[in-house]
Amino acid sequence: MASLLIRGGRILDPSQNMDRVADLLIEDGRVTAIGDTIDAQRAEQSIDARGLLVTPGLVDMHVHLREPGREDAETIKSGTRAAVxxxxxSVVPMANTTPVIDSQSGVNHILQISQRDGVARVHPIAAVTMGQKGEEICEFGDLYNSGAVAFSDDGKAIMNAEIMRRALQYVSMFNVPILTHAEDCDLAAGGHIHEGHVATLTGLKGIPSCAEAIQIARDIELTDFTHAKLHVQHVSSQYSVQLLRAGKNRKEKADITAEVSPHHLVLTEQACLHFDTYAxxxxxxxxxxxxxxxxxALKDGTIEIIATDHAPHTQIEKDLPFIDAPNGVIGMExxxxxxxxxxxxPGTVPLDTVIRAMTFAPAQRLQLDGIGTLAPGSHGDVALFDLETEKTVDPKKFHSKAVNCPFNGWNLKGWPVYTVVGGQLVYDHGTIVPDAS
Ligand SMILES: [Zn+2]
Structure with a gap:
C-alpha cells in the first residue's frame, strides 16, 4: 500500500475548522489519519513538515491552459506543472481554447491529455454557447456527463439576456453554476485599461467599471428569477462588490458566488502607467x-473565492505595443x-480566510468531492508552504511556458515547498518530481 506521512506541520484546513500542529497520513491516495504522533513505521515515505504550513492542495477554478490550439503559450503538461x-x-481550465470546448469530444480530449500529461487534477469547464458565439446554448447534459464541472464562455461575455436566462434555466438541472465573465461589450469596446486617472494620463481608451457592474446587475436578476446558480468571475470594481453584497442580502437570496484574482487584490491601474503589457x-x-x-469583500465573505485567471501568452505577443498586446497575466506560481x-x-486579511478561498470554497462551489479538504477519506492533495524564506520572483524559473507575470522582481514569502497529489509527492523545492507524470 502506497503511503506518505507528513510529520509535524501546522495543518490549516478550513473545511474542518482545523489549525493545529499534527501528523497527516495518506494511504492509497486518501487521507486516513491526522494525529499528534502517527507511527512513522506506518508509512513508506515521509516529509518533515516542522515549521511549514500544511493545507489542502489549492483549487484554482479559473485557469487557461491553452491546449488545444495554442500550445506555444501553454500546454496541459506545462500548465499543470506550473500549478503544482x-x-x-486542482485546476479548472476555461473553454476558450481553439477549438472551443463545446462538445463531448472536446471535454474527452481535455480529460485524456490531462490523464497522460497532467501532474495536477484537471476539471474542465465547457462553454455556455456553441463556439462561444453567444447565440446557441450547448448541450449541457452531454457535456456534464462527459466530465465538465460547470459552464462558462469566459474570455467573452454573454450579451444576450435571453440566452443567459435560458442557460441559467438549463444549468439548474445539473445543480452547477454558470461562471460569468461579466462585461458589457458595447461599453468596453476598444478599451485597453480602466477608465480612470491613468487612462487620462496615458491617452489610452478606458473600460468603465459600469461595463462589469451592469452585467452583474442583470445576472443577479436573472439568477433570482430562474433560481439557478451563478458564479461571477474575476470581480474588479467596487460597484460590482456593492451589487454582489446587495444581491446576497436579499430576502430571497440568489445563489451567487464570486471570485477575485491575486492581481486585482494587490495591483491598481498605476501598473499600466508605463505601458507595461504585463499589467x-x-x-x-x-x-x-x-x-x-x-x-x-474577501474579508467579509461577499467574495468567497480566489482564482488566478492564469492566462499565458507568448513573449512575442506581449512584446507588442500596449494597444495591440493581448489581455492576461499568469498567476498560479x-x-x-x-x-x-x-x-x-501585514495583517490585512486572515490566513484562514485566504486558505478557505483557495481550497474548500472553490471545491464546494464546483462540487468536487473530497477536494479542497484534508478530512479523512479525502483525496490526499496537500500543499506545504514555507512562510519564512524570502525569494525574488524570477519568471525565468517558472514551470509555465509563459513569463507574462506582473510580479517580476518582487520579494515574497510564503512559497510552496512540497506539493502532494493523491498521496504522491509531485513537487519538491522548485523541482517537479521526475516520475510524477
Ligand atoms: Zn474572463
Whole structure:
C-alpha cells in the first residue's frame, strides 16, 4: 500500500475548522489519519513538515491552459506543472481554447491529455454557447456527463439576456453554476485599461467599471428569477462588490458566488502607467478604491473565492505595443506568495480566510468531492508552504511556458515547498518530481 506521512506541520484546513500542529497520513491516495504522533513505521515515505504550513492542495477554478490550439503559450503538461509549483493540485481550465470546448469530444480530449500529461487534477469547464458565439446554448447534459464541472464562455461575455436566462434555466438541472465573465461589450469596446486617472494620463481608451457592474446587475436578476446558480468571475470594481453584497442580502437570496484574482487584490491601474503589457488584462486593474473594496469583500465573505485567471501568452505577443498586446497575466506560481506577503503577513486579511478561498470554497462551489479538504477519506492533495524564506520572483524559473507575470522582481514569502497529489509527492523545492507524470 502506497503511503506518505507528513510529520509535524501546522495543518490549516478550513473545511474542518482545523489549525493545529499534527501528523497527516495518506494511504492509497486518501487521507486516513491526522494525529499528534502517527507511527512513522506506518508509512513508506515521509516529509518533515516542522515549521511549514500544511493545507489542502489549492483549487484554482479559473485557469487557461491553452491546449488545444495554442500550445506555444501553454500546454496541459506545462500548465499543470506550473500549478503544482504554486501548491495548486486542482485546476479548472476555461473553454476558450481553439477549438472551443463545446462538445463531448472536446471535454474527452481535455480529460485524456490531462490523464497522460497532467501532474495536477484537471476539471474542465465547457462553454455556455456553441463556439462561444453567444447565440446557441450547448448541450449541457452531454457535456456534464462527459466530465465538465460547470459552464462558462469566459474570455467573452454573454450579451444576450435571453440566452443567459435560458442557460441559467438549463444549468439548474445539473445543480452547477454558470461562471460569468461579466462585461458589457458595447461599453468596453476598444478599451485597453480602466477608465480612470491613468487612462487620462496615458491617452489610452478606458473600460468603465459600469461595463462589469451592469452585467452583474442583470445576472443577479436573472439568477433570482430562474433560481439557478451563478458564479461571477474575476470581480474588479467596487460597484460590482456593492451589487454582489446587495444581491446576497436579499430576502430571497440568489445563489451567487464570486471570485477575485491575486492581481486585482494587490495591483491598481498605476501598473499600466508605463505601458507595461504585463499589467494589461481583462477586466482591467482599476483604482485604489476598487482594490480596497475587493479586499474588504474577501474579508467579509461577499467574495468567497480566489482564482488566478492564469492566462499565458507568448513573449512575442506581449512584446507588442500596449494597444495591440493581448489581455492576461499568469498567476498560479505566485498566487499564494503574493497574497501572503502583501495581505496576510501585514495583517490585512486572515490566513484562514485566504486558505478557505483557495481550497474548500472553490471545491464546494464546483462540487468536487473530497477536494479542497484534508478530512479523512479525502483525496490526499496537500500543499506545504514555507512562510519564512524570502525569494525574488524570477519568471525565468517558472514551470509555465509563459513569463507574462506582473510580479517580476518582487520579494515574497510564503512559497510552496512540497506539493502532494493523491498521496504522491509531485513537487519538491522548485523541482517537479521526475516520475510524477
Ligand atoms: Zn474572463
Amino acid at each position: 509549483a504554486g501548491g495548486v493540485t 494589461k488584462m481583462s477586466p482591467p486593474l482599476r483604482a485604489e478604491a476598487d482594490r480596497q473594496s475587493l479586499v474588504e 505566485t498566487a499564494f506568495p503574493v497574497i501572503y506577503t502583501k495581505l496576510i503577513a
